[in-house]
Amino acid sequence: MIKIILLGAGNVGHHLSKVFNKSKQIDLVQWYCRDKNKITLSSLDTEIIDDLANIKSADIYVISISDSYVGDLSKELNISDKLVVHTSGSLNFTVLDNKNRRGVFYPLQTFSKNKELEISKVPICIEAENNKDLMLLEKISKCIDCKSYEINYEERRTLHLAAVFSNNFVNHMLTIAKEILDNKNLDFNILKPLINETVDKIHKLDPENVQTGPAIRNNNEIIVNHIKALKKQDHKKLYELMTKLIQDKYGE
Known part of the structure; x- marks a missing residue:
């Protein structure tokens, strides 16, 4: 099982939480949001937290929040040498704190909380600092039935x-x-x-x-x-x- 912690409860985070939770190969360990009231999916079998001090160990930490706050949130994470990725289409992974291994897991799709989405049709653009982490991102894409593409920042x-x-x-x-x-x-x-x-x-x-x-x-x-x-x-x-x-x- 791939252990994932999801940070952020916007449109993208909402949909990722559902597909991560649905996959039998993924353990969505925690879902973080500063305001837990924004998380409306009561059916999820995962721990909801609003305090980063309570964050657990995982294989990957997926930051899915507004671009303006991605870098700051990555600095607040009390972890090191872990794989931390964001889901932005316009940010370099270098905005993430370099105390951790960094990458990108960008689903190229329009997301709305009130609209169901066939996730298998969503291309995932992935990038990482090393091949091992890139392979993990590719594996996660397969776990949610998505096709992944290795895409660099400029692309x-x-x-x-x-x-x-x-x-x-x-x-x-x-x-x-x-x-x-x-x-x-x-x-x-x-x-x-x-x-x-x-x-x-x-x-x-x-x-x-x-x-x-x-x-x-x-x-x-x-x-x-x-x-x-x-x-x-x-x-x-x-x-x-x-x-x-x-x-x-x-x-x-």
Whole structure:
């Protein structure tokens, strides 16, 4: 059994706690959170702690908290020569205190506590200071049915940047789309088949080759009418910017 201590109860920590607890090859020894009330999974068979003085011995300590506090928390750990990893896509493992062996266990996925996730489809980006620790991270990935990829800091930062465009920005666009429909009392569900088809296409085709819409067709009358219909100035600017980017990409 691989003994793991999880530190942090955010979206990523919430999901990792469930898959670690579910694996028959992993012993989730403890789950740490400064505010134990944030831990809402009562079904977990693990010890919940809110004091680092009570931390036990384990094979690996997984820090899954906001990037700003990762380094400080690693310094507070009263352990040495243990494997300590973080789950961030944008931090180097060097932010972790060097009194311990350091690494990264980054699940490249969007996580929400109120949405179940098929963990086996999540790629795990791993990095460590030595091969033995890297092999342990690979083994943990297999224990939760995930495929792991040895990814260095620069590669991981690039993946994280691309992930922001493909997930975070796209989600905000969908939020705006829903707001536009809500303002006219139209059902957002009507758009969902279109959204699903948009995502489905990129599994089969290069997104660069399937761009559609008034911008690529240079349908200026529709573009002008759309901009007039938008109530918020920020939305008008966003529409104009996206239209320009598409037209610059494909040629006017």
